[in-house]
Amino acid sequence: MKTIAVIPAYNEERTIADVVIEVQKYVTEVVVVDDGSADHTMERAKRAGAIVYSHFLNRGQGAALETGKKIALLRQADVIVTYDADGQFVAEEIINVVRPVMEGRADVVLGARFGKSNIPPVKKFFLKGATIFTRLTSGLNLSDTHNGFRAFSREAAEKITIEQNRMAHASEILEKIGRQSLRYEEVPVTVKYFSPQMRRGQRLPDYLKILFDLFLGKNIK
Amino acid sequence: MLIQYLLSFLILLIIYRVVIKWRQGILTSRDSVFWIGFWFVVGIIILLPDTTSYLAELVGVGRGADLIVYLSIVLIFYIIFQMTIKIEKIERNITKVVRTVAMKDDTENNGQQTKNEKT
Secondary structure: OOEEEEEEEOOOOOOHHHHHHHHHOOOOEEEEEEEOOOOOHHHHHHHOOOEEEEEOOOOOHHHHHHHHHHHHHHOOOOEEEEOOOOOOOOHHHHHHHHHHHHOOOOOEEEEEOOOOOOOOHHHHHHHHHHHHHHHHHHOOOOOOOOOOOEEEEHHHHHHOOOOOOOOOHHHHHHHHHHHOOOOEEEEEOOOOOOOOOOOOOOOHHHHHHHHHHHHHHHOOO | OHHHHHHHHHHHHHHHHHHHHHHHOOOOHHHHHHHHHHHHHHHHHHHOOHHHHHHHHHHOOOOHHHHHHHHHHHHHHHHHHHHHHHHHHHHHHHHHHHHHHHHHHHHHHOOOOOOOOOO
16 A cells, blocks of 8 residues: 655754654655745755655645645555644654554544643643534534644545645545545544744634634635 | 715716726626616715615614715625635635646656756
């Protein structure tokens, strides 16, 4: 089975090479989509051995993921793993994330950070809110919703088209899983949180922005 | 009142511009009819302000001027909403263009380590 990891990267020159080298151990190919980075993300990823495609304008994580997914499908992937470029995940866990798809038990596997990671309390609060929101909108009962660690079977990847350019893509994916009634499974993963000065992920205004983007998406034909 | 003449003149000018743009094919017939109708109504309100008081009374708003303010705000919000949707649509189209370009740039991955100079 051909497993391809898709890593969207925007200005991640500090971490991308290590991430690519680590991930390569567990997949057949690594596809990095450089989302219009202003730094050396592209060169570093290439030197580390990734197949690199580049957006000449920054289009957002959702857009980069969709590009990577399309490329992975063209490269005949049987399983597609999405992974973050910032080094918050543990590459070894790809084995666990991929397994349910490999064994045909699930079409989509979603990484869940609860239980395994040391999450700051405020962050936890918003993540919990997001799970309730997800239950209401998509019908999926999850413990974690905005986690970039996922695995898709080829068929599932073909069915899910990411249209949200920015962070709302995470909710969009879940909604489409629900609508297509794909079989999904949650697998616990580790998310490393760095010192508070190094801000990662979303804040309150970002969550509001996501809600607004989702609302807009509903009104676009 | 002088303001009435000034504004009426301005509206005639705007309607004239709409007709010209219609002729040039910049505005569709539907849009042109909408805008001409819209400015025509504005013209009536300016020349006969009492009509709004009548309407205001009819719907239960105190003064005609208030009614106009309320309706304008609703209209402005609606237009902003439409524009936001349109912008998002354009954003998504830009993404499609960027994606197509990215995927066509396949050559750099098959062999030589060249840095692509796109910007």
